[in-house]
Amino acid sequence: MNPPIVIVGAGQAGLQAAEALRAEGWQGDLILLGEEPHAPYHRPPLSKTYLMGESSAEQLTMRGPDALARKAIDVRTGCRVERIDCAEKIVHLEKDGRLAYHRLVLATGARARxxxxxxxxxxxxxxxxxxxxxxxxxxxxxxxxxxxxxxxxxxxxxxxxxxxxxxxxxxxxxxxxxxxxxxxxxxxxxxxxxxxxxxxxxxxxxxxxxxxxxxxxxxxxxxxxxxxxxxxxxxGIGVIPNQELAAAAGIACESGVIVDANGRTSDPFVFACGDCTAMRLANGSLRRLESVQNAIEQAKACAATIMDKDRPFIAAPWFWSDQYDVKLQMVGTSSGHDASVIRGDISTFKCSIFYFRGPKLIGIDSLNRPQDHMAGRRLLDQGLGLTPQQAADESFALNRLFQPETTAT
Ligand SMILES: Cc1cc2nc3c(=O)[nH]c(=O)nc-3n(C[C@H](O)[C@H](O)[C@H](O)COP(=O)(O)OP(=O)(O)OC[C@H]3O[C@@H](n4cnc5c(N)ncnc54)[C@H](O)[C@@H]3O)c2cc1C
The missing domain is CATH 3.50.50.60 (FAD/NAD(P)-binding domain)
Structure with a gap:
């Protein structure tokens, strides 16, 4: 019998990797090791509703014990991995000895700087x-x-x-x-x-x-x-990726565990996802993202690769932040833009800013305009053209671009 797939880090990426492995058809044992004393929980509400007293610790839990048992995901909390031996394919635990693995997924996140x-x-x-x-x-x-x-x-x-x-x-x-x-x-x-x-x-x-x-x-x-x-x-001065386990095991790291878009590390049996990673892009540069979307998409890519499928994470990155009654939603990037246009009303914090490099739309930041954000995700993922004039014109419905073209008869 094969040893289990072991996932180190029971956060957003770790749990997503476990669930995606089951969805992709992994039927062997699946062990999720987390050093925190809690079952996987949602981190974003911590600085929002949780501190405001509007959600409880229980409400932040991602899956109850029944849901985890149904998927046969063996979550072990309070269980810190001390060392990885890539040659022997073994992880050494702080307590309770060691575990052999068939494949290893690193989802160790980041810590506050x-x-x-x-x-x-x-x-x-x-x-x-x-x-x-x-x-x-x-x-x-x-x-x-x-x-x-x-x-x-x-x-x-x-x-x-x-x-x-x-x-x-x-x-x-x-x-x-x-x-x-x-x-x-x-x-x-x-x-x-x-x-x-x-x-x-x-x-x-x-x-x-x-x-x-x-x-x-x-x-x-x-x-x-x-x-x-x-x-x-x-x-709140940023985070440090938890890459030490990987680095000590000889896995390539540079401001994070280096992965490709399929979640592969420099070791063929070790994969990585989430805040602990730095992803090598097609142009050779490294991209570090600290977001829920990145954790989820990289975890899905890792699971697919382990199951011999090719589903790289190539979607435009997106992120959100809630401050007072204003929701900021970002997609793509504003970095390197040479023109931008505003749609909506900045003075009331209800607007979107569209960023262009040359004629190309590269990013959209939306304030209290979720419809623009959702449209922007589709525009960027599908590489659809939008002109600055259309972006700035409130009467131009962005979803017009998604409708199938009609051909004149
Ligand atoms: C307060 C806050 C607010 C946020 N708000 C947003 C938001 O609005 N939108 C958004 O997109 N993102 C937000 N984020 C970021 C988002 O939560 C992270 O990107 C996401 O949680 C990353 O998931 P992860 O699984 O990679 O890492 P983590 O969630 O950090 O999980 C990693 C886990 O691995 C464990 N671990 C590490 N080393 C070991 C080891 N050796 N052995 C065992 N376990 C180990 C850690 O203890 C941790 O529990 C926020 C983050 C914080 C902290």
């Missing part, structure tokens, strides 16, 4: 359910909150904290918000949104240290020497 000197009480990072349970408790007593990092997670947290009536300062080293991921125009819109809702933004500001009393944070010292008072500090 720590800030030097941030080991004080009242300073938190935001990645896991346990992190958020602690933050939710600490937030009850906190009046003044500082968020270090003006990226998606820091800003989602800032929005929740403002909705809870806290005083919030966001400190960002770049001169604009979400600078790694969005165009200047979106940064400006979000700066306006947060300022309107009462957040103090300190752009272009670095953190020099903290003030404390009895081991508890009392403030954040900025590079210009000023101090912002804080009862609670959230550090």
């Amino acid at each position: 720590p800030l030097a000197g941030a080991g004080l009480q009242g300073v938190f990072m935001l990645r896991t359910l346990d992190d958020c349970a602690h933050i939710a408790k600490a937030m009850q007593q906190a009046g003044e909150i500082v968020v270090i990092g003006g990226g998606f997670i820091g800003l989602e947290f800032a929005a929740v904290a403002r909705k809870k009536g806290k005083s919030v300062t966001v400190i960002e080293a770049a001169d604009r918000l979400m600078a790694r991921a969005v165009a200047d125009s979106i940064s400006e819109i979000y700066a306006r949104l947060h300022i309107q809702r009462g957040v103090a933004l300190r752009l272009g500001s670095t953190v020099a240290g903290f003030t404390e009393s009895g081991g508890r944070v009392t403030g954040v010292v900025l590079g210009d020497g000023s101090t912002v008072h804080a009862d609670l500090v959230i550090v």
Whole structure:
């Protein structure tokens, strides 16, 4: 009998890989190992509804025990993999010895990037359910909150904290918000949104240290020497891919476990998906995505490849972020655009920005316009042409482009 397929990491990508393997027809044993004490759960609500108190930990669970049992997925929580031996095809567990594998899927995700000197009480990072349970408790007593990092997670947290009536300062080293991921125009819109809702933004500001009393944070010292008072500090300065297991086993890594669009690593029996990866694109560059879509699509690609099918992940990347009552949905990229047009009304946060490189549509960012986002996904995936004039013209229905062409008789 074949050894099991072993999946390391019981998050979005790991569970998706397990379910996709069953859907693709894997009938052997399937073991999903996760170091967290929880069954796989949805991470995106952590910085949104969970911290707001609108969803419980139970509601974040992806599948109940019955659903997992029906698919014969053996989920082992609190089970950390310490080492991989690729030559012997064995994983070594922190507890309970070792497991042989037929194929191995790495879905180890990423961890929050720590800030030097941030080991004080009242300073938190935001990645896991346990992190958020602690933050939710600490937030009850906190009046003044500082968020270090003006990226998606820091800003989602800032929005929740403002909705809870806290005083919030966001400190960002770049001169604009979400600078790694969005165009200047979106940064400006979000700066306006947060300022309107009462957040103090300190752009272009670095953190020099903290003030404390009895081991508890009392403030954040900025590079210009000023101090912002804080009862609670959230550090949201990005993530580090969990690639150490793979790297120690000799699998090629570079800002993530390197995979192709089919989820293959440099070892023919090891596959990888989700936040732990960096995907080699056709032009030779590496792309790192940290998103639910990436975790799901890469996991499906891995499962298909293991079952000898060729279903690469080639769809346009998409992402969303909820801040206050504004849902940002992004598809494709704005990076490298040379023209953009606006559809809708920026002043009411209900618009889409279409990005073009030459005549080619390369990305769309939508604010509270889900219909534009969904149309944009189809446009980009199918490579359909859209002109800037059509994009800007509200009377031009984007879904007209999907209708089959009628031929004149
Ligand atoms: C607060 C927050 C909000 C987010 N919001 C959005 C959003 O709005 N939209 C969006 O698209 N994405 C969002 N994301 C990103 C999205 O959640 C991630 O891209 C997705 O969870 C990645 O899934 P993953 O399975 O690759 O990694 P993870 O979810 O990180 O899961 C990996 C798991 O592997 C475990 N693991 C690691 N090493 C080992 C080991 N050696 N042995 C055993 N287990 C191990 C980890 O503990 C973890 O449980 C958000 C993320 C966070 C943290």
